Amino acid sequence: MTRREEIIRELELRSRSIDELARLFQCTCREVVVDLKHVQRTLRARGRRLYVLPPVCRSCGEAINIKKPKNIKRCPKCRSSNVAPARFVVKSG
Numbered sequence: 001m002t003r004r005e006e007i008i009r010e011l012e013l014r015s016r017s018i019d020e021l022a023r024l025f026q027c028t029c030r031e032v033v034v035d036l037k038h039v040q041r042t043l044r045a046r047g048r049r050l051y052v053l054p055p056v057c058r059s060c061g062e063a064i065n066i067k068k069p070k071n072i073k074r075c076p077k078c079r080s081s082n083v084a085p086a087r088f089v090v091k092s093g
Contacts, residue, residue: 003027004035008043008090015053017085018071029071036069036088043090053087 001009003025010016010024021032040050054063057075059082064072066086074081 004039004042007032007035007039011039011050011088011090015087015089017087018069019085021088033069033071039090040069048090048092051089051091053089055086056084058082058084 006025007021010021016024018029018032018036021036022029025032036050043050050069052066052069054065055072056063057078057080059080060075060078062075062077064076064083064086066072069086069088072083072086075083
């Protein structure tokens with residue numbers, strides 16, 4: 001089973017952040033982001049979706065809207081680096 005298939009299986013069970021996936025699969029965050037972009041396309045072809053639970057700034061409370069998988073380091077509103085990471089989960093429909 002490929003790493004991308006394993007990522008899909010893991011995200012079907014629970015939501016995970018990019019950092020958690022990188023630790024789980026012993027690879028870099030950058031590799032996980034690339035894999036998540038491919039996973040997103042694969043799931044779309046299968047009639048399923050990769051849902052992104054947005055990162056939230058812990059300083060100002062702003063939810064940061066992202067459409068593509070990426071690792072957010074700073075809040076665009078207050079520029080704080082105290083940001084809870086985005087979480088990803090796979091669901092049908």
